[in-house]
Amino acid sequence: MTIAEVSEKYDLTQDTLRYYERIGLIPHVNRNKSGIRDYTEEDCKWVEFIKCMRNAGLPIEALIEYVALFQQGDETIGTRKELLIEQRKQLIKRMEDMQKTLERLNYKIESYEQLVVKKEKELKRVEE
Amino acid sequence: MTIAEVSEKYDLTQDTLRYYERIGLIPHVNRNKSGIRDYTEEDCKWVEFIKCMRNAGLPIEALIEYVALFQQGDETIGTRKELLIEQRKQLIKRMEDMQKTLERLNYKIESYEQLVVKKEKELKRVEE
DNA sequence: ACTTGACTTGGTGTTAACTCCAGGTGATAT
DNA sequence: ATATCACCTGGAGTTAACACCAAGTCAAGT
Known part of the structure; x- marks a missing residue:
């Protein structure tokens, strides 16, 4: 999925999507050969999850930590x-x-x- | 009541209290002869009300309008x-x-x- | 009389969470 | 071949909601 499609689908601007990725609020999205973001199904799920949580007022800090823990693998499940x-x-x-x-x-x-x-x-x- | 007491009572800084008054989020508080704020019972109720509403996420804009309407008297009750x-x-x-x-x-x-x-x-x- | 301390105003500074912009690249349409 | 277009990055700008500050005033204590 292109960033335009994701932007449309979840009603977030492209800038916001890039910003979220930059600060680690969603994991890093893979780029194609020419450097353009190509969102996988899982990336989309992250976007949706984060949007939902932010909407309910969960602090960005906590969510960034959650994503970071997630990327560290199974040892962080308890945390x-x-x-x-x-x-x-x-x-x-x-x-x-x-x-x-x-x-x-x-x-x-x-x-x-x-x-x-x-x-x-x-x-x-x-x-x- | 002095601003220090109100600040203490509602756990808002004096700066915040002055700021709220400045932008019309609470009605104007009377000063004594030497220009110092003297909060009445009603002023305190406003402070508490506004704090509660802000806490629940009501937009400042709407609350400012509410206060302004209130100060215009009974004709605005419906609004x-x-x-x-x-x-x-x-x-x-x-x-x-x-x-x-x-x-x-x-x-x-x-x-x-x-x-x-x-x-x-x-x-x-x-x-x- | 003088210092202290709580208060005043008007104005500037800060932080979070975007949002915009300039300059550049690669794929596609004419 | 060139123009268009969507996208890229790094960095600057914006807004809301305070928070802080300087310079001044006034009443109270010594």
């Missing part, structure tokens, strides 16, 4: 697992915070709803 | 409600995305667990 567990913990924490904020928003919106109803009644009273 | 509803919608979307990522992480961690178990068995076999 990688621990890393993911830690990130999961933090993700859950963020989600809990967001849940609280959501409830607060719900309450606020309901309060506004009450206010709106009240105002409408007042207006009616004036009209009558 | 404010709509704004909150829109932000709630986006918050829910983010949470759903994160939920999917969480499930994916769970699956990945489980897979790693399987792998670890397998590797241990292999090692045992070698030892025997």
Whole structure:
């Protein structure tokens, strides 16, 4: 796959794809004889995985480390697992915070709803 | 309340508090005769509210608009409600995305667990 | 009276995460 | 043969969201 196709498929700019590769957020992509990137299936999976994780707010640093560990082979399986567990913990924490904020928003919106109803009644009273 | 107390209470630097006020993320705080900020109860509530919303990822832009609407008085109640509803919608979307990522992480961690178990068995076999 | 220390403002610096750009290369269309 | 085009690299530019700083003010302690 060309970089243009990958860019299109995952809605990331070519610059972003090159940037991710440069900083080690995805493994190095092989080039053809003329030096142009040729993304394999696996490269694509990495791109998709990273995009998903970044989208959920996982820190770039942690993901770079994960990729680096992955490239070091099977001895790092335990470490990688621990890393993911830690990130999961933090993700859950963020989600809990967001849940609280959501409830607060719900309450606020309901309060506004009450206010709106009240105002409408007042207006009616004036009209009558 | 002094800025130092508010800073301490909500774990935001004085610089951040001043910055939030400057860009309109919280309403203007009154100063005493000598020009020093004196936060009222209401100011504090704003600080806490904004911190909570920012923490959940609500965009600064939307919050600035909310504060501005608030300061324009009762005619903006409807608009404010709509704004909150829109932000709630986006918050829910983010949470759903994160939920999917969480499930994916769970699956990945489980897979790693399987792998670890397998590797241990292999090692045992070698030892025997 | 003078120093200290917390605060003020206006402005500059920093960091992360892209994003853009200039100059160059190789394959393809005319 | 040459023009076009997609891509390359290294490096500079951008933006958001603060963080830091210099120079000044004011009240309180000694």
